Amino acid sequence: MRPRLFALVPAFLLLGLMTAQAASAFSDVSNATLYKKEIEGLASLGVVSGNPDGTFRPLDPVNRAAMLKMLYKAANKTPDANQKGCFPDIGSGSWYESFVCDAVMHGYVQGYITDNSFRPAHPVTRAEALKMTLNVLHLPVPDDWNAGVIALGLNDVSSTQWFARYVLAGYQNHILPVVGQTGALFSPSEPLSRGEAAAYIWNALQGSSLSSSSSSVDVSSSSSSSSSSSGSVVVPPASSSSASSVASSSSSAYVMQLNFPFTDNRHFLGTDTASYRFHLSAPAVADITASLTAGQSGTVRCILYHLDANGISTEYYLGFQENASCYLRVAMSAGDYQLQLQPSNPDVNYTVTAQVGKGDGNDGFSQALSLSLGKTSVGVLAPNDLSDWYVFTVTTPKQMTVSLVSAQNPTCRILPSSDVSLPSFSGPTCNAAFVYPVGTYYVGIGHAAPRAERETYSISLH
Numbered sequence: 001m002r003p004r005l006f007a008l009v010p011a012f013l014l015l016g017l018m019t020a021q022a023a024s025a026f027s028d029v030s031n032a033t034l035y036k037k038e039i040e041g042l043a044s045l046g047v048v049s050g051n052p053d054g055t056f057r058p059l060d061p062v063n064r065a066a067m068l069k070m071l072y073k074a075a076n077k078t079p080d081a082n083q084k085g086c087f088p089d090i091g092s093g094s095w096y097e098s099f100v101c102d103a104v105m106h107g108y109v110q111g112y113i114t115d116n117s118f119r120p121a122h123p124v125t126r127a128e129a130l131k132m133t134l135n136v137l138h139l140p141v142p143d144d145w146n147a148g149v150i151a152l153g154l155n156d157v158s159s160t161q162w163f164a165r166y167v168l169a170g171y172q173n174h175i176l177p178v179v180g181q182t183g184a185l186f187s188p189s190e191p192l193s194r195g196e197a198a199a200y201i202w203n204a205l206q207g208s209s210l211s212s213s214s215s216s217v218d219v220s221s222s223s224s225s226s227s228s229s230s231g232s233v234v235v236p237p238a239s240s241s242s243a244s245s246v247a248s249s250s251s252s253a254y255v256m257q258l259n260f261p262f263t264d265n266r267h268f269l270g271t272d273t274a275s276y277r278f279h280l281s282a283p284a285v286a287d288i289t290a291s292l293t294a295g296q297s298g299t300v301r302c303i304l305y306h307l308d309a310n311g312i313s314t315e316y317y318l319g320f321q322e323n324a325s326c327y328l329r330v331a332m333s334a335g336d337y338q339l340q341l342q343p344s345n346p347d348v349n350y351t352v353t354a355q356v357g358k359g360d361g362n363d364g365f366s367q368a369l370s371l372s373l374g375k376t377s378v379g380v381l382a383p384n385d386l387s388d389w390y391v392f393t394v395t396t397p398k399q400m401t402v403s404l405v406s407a408q409n410p411t412c413r414i415l416p417s418s419d420v421s422l423p424s425f426s427g428p429t430c431n432a433a434f435v436y437p438v439g440t441y442y443v444g445i446g447h448a449a450p451r452a453e454r455e456t457y458s459i460s461l462h
Contacts (some may be wrong), residue, residue, distance in 0.1 A: 026056035026126060033058055034180055035195035038202035045205075047073045056197030061421070065096035065120035067129050067197060068103050071136040074201045087111050087118040096120055108135040120214045127163035127312065131172050131245050133200050141169040146272045148172075150342060155184045155303070155318065158340050160255050160275045161311050163188050172187035174207025175200055181425030189312040191421055206321045212291035256304055260286070260337075261355040265293075270346040272320070275340040276354070281331055283366065283422045287357030288328040290319070290341050290350060298345030306365075314418045317444075320451055327451065329357055331364035362388050365442055373400065376460040381410065381447045390443040392461055394436045401433045402443055406457035411446035 008276070011319070029039055035058055042048045047070055051058045062070075069164040072079060079102035080134035085092065086101035100118055103109045104333050109132060111118045124132070134141055142148065148168045149159040157167050167186055170176035178199040254269070268274060290302045302319035319326035341352060360382065361367055371377065394400075404412045412430035416422060420439030428434035428441070448455060 004023075004144045007194065007223065019376045026050045026054060028055045028057065033195070035178075035199050038179075038198040039195060041202050042070075042074070042198050045074070047201065048194075056194065058198070060189040060194050061123035062129070062194055063121050064109075064118065064124045064128065065100060067124045067132055067192070068109070068136070069096065070201060071132055072099055072103075074205060075137050077136070079103075079135070085440075087116065088175070089117045094120075096174055103132075103136070108132060124197075125188060125312075126186065126190050126192050127166065129192045129197060129200060130175065131163065131166045133175060133204050134166055134169050134173065137204050139169065139173045139175075139204060141165055142172070145169075147270070148271065150271070153184055154186045156188065156313060156316060157186050158275070158305055158313070158338060159273050160329070160338065160340070161188075161313075163312075169196065173204060175203045178203065178425065183427060183429070185427055187416075187422060187425065187427070189308070189310070189314060189418060211231060213363060223423050225279045233375035255338075260284070261353075263351070263353045263355075265349070265351045267349040268341075268347060271343055273340050273342045274350075275341070277337065277354070278339075278354075279336050280334050283331070283333050284355045285331050285359040285363060286328065288319070288330070288339065288352070288354045289325060290352040291325040292343070293349040293351060296324065296345075296348040296350070298343055298348060300325055300326050300344070300350060301342045302328055303340045304330055305338045305340065306332070307338055308418070313338075314415065315442075316415075317364070317387070318413075318446070320447055320449075322449060322451055327357055327386060329363055331359055331362075331367045333364075333366040346419045360385055364389060365391070368442055371402075371443060371461050373461050376456050376458050379445065381445070381455040381457070383452045386447050386451065388445045390445075390459060391440065391442045392437050392443075397435060397437055399433055401434045401462055402428070402430050403460045403462065404430050404445065404457060405459075406448075406455065408453070408455040408457070410448045410455055410457055411444075413444045413446070415442045415444065416440075417442065 026039070029036055033039070039056055039058060043302070049232050079098040083098055083101035083105050086104045090097050090100050126431060142165055145165040145168045146159040149157060149164045152168065152171065153355065154167070157164055167176070178196060196392035217220070255275045255277060257277050260280060262276070262278070264276070266274065288302065288304065290300050292298065292300055299321055301321065304317045305313035306315040307313050317328055317330050319328045339354065341350065362369060369377070371390040371392040377390070381388060402414055404410070414428045414430060416427060417440040420437055420441065422437060428436060430443070443459070445457060445459065
């Protein structure tokens with residue numbers, strides 16, 4: 001289930017100037033509210049207002065048009081009323097028409113290239129909102145972001161995805177992290193809540209002064225595929241490769257487009273990532289090995305992302321690292337993928353091989369076993385079996401715990417699917433109670449070192 005569209009009713013949104021009466025505390029914003037300071041701070045500036053019933057509803061999502069209007073108010077900008085008809089789905093004479101069309105004219109936003117639409121009523125994602133915030137407020141965005149993104153350690157932000165530079169800029173401009181953001185996830189495709197939107201804007205205003213320049217930042221589309229980019233790819237010499245280079249971003253990372261299966265031998269540029277993109281027209285099990293060549297020092301990290309149409313991934317797989325190699329065995333469904341490699345030491349040589357393999361029938365999202373509430377499953381990770389996967393669906397919000405018990409200490413990760421709307425940046429973790437929103441969740445059990453040993457575990461949902 002995808003997030004539903006929300007009606008464009010101005011009185012229902014975080015819009016409008018504050019009146020003296022509305023400047024008082026909102027009835028549903030208390031000292032326990034996660035973004036109380038940010039909400040009340042913006043209310044005092046006249047950037048946000050509540051609903052007719054006196055509530056703010058901090059957990060409700062913000063749509064794309066409403067986010068733009070809030071940012072214009074925060075930046076003290078007045079849209080050009082003569083800007084009209086910029087997208088087929090922008091209603092003529094609507095309250096949001098001048099905001100959207102003025103933002104397009106200045107290059108703050110772009111529409112969806114697939115159908116030339118803006119989708120004003122669609123909930124804005126965290127990645128889209130971050131880009132809007134940086135652009136409308138004229139905050140600096142780095143031209144070289146690969147090393148900085150890697151240093152952030154966010155598992156769901158690849159340095160070659162369109163939003164990576166904006167995530168790094170979010171940290172550099174003190175917009176991120178917001179209250180509640182923990183762990184190694186940014187969740188770029190999550191709908192932004194009203195409270196989070198207030199935190200984005202408040203932090204941006206507090207962290208940096210606004211530029212008086214009227215020029216826009218030169219950026220790629222906030223809603224297009226991650227393959228939309230500019231500049232020339234930097235591809236180190238290859239002794240043997242089936243990969244063909246493609247245009248990449250101005251980051252020093254490099255990306256190659258190729259056909260699966262493949263083998264490639266290259267060297268890393270410093271500690272920048274090397275990424276390989278490929279498309280599968282039919283399901284397959286991939287055995288992937290990335291290794292530093294003999295005589296090279298350090299280790300190599302590998303992550304495989306399954307990309308959606310916007311270049312965002314909620315399905316990704318962390319490689320098993322052992323000595324100077326990284327291993328992945330993944331059951332892949334049809335679609336677009338990106339394999340990302342990153343060394344611990346600079347300027348080292350490596351070999352990567354991705355070939356068709358044979359799994360045990362439980363090696364990825366598409367093969368995940370059902371995990372039922374109140375039941376315990378016993379699993380075995382055979383030698384060189386790198387992971388097992390489980391799935392469960394929540395139909396009514398409920399506090400539960402995913403418990404993993406094992407003498408070998410395997411890893412355990414819970415990945416919310418794209419149909420989950422988390423109320424904050426904090427996500428569920430294994431062996432800890434969490435109030436699970438409605439949606440689908442995948443649990444990955446990763447083999448502990450050494451991978452040649454047989455490991456057993458029990459997993460339950462209670």
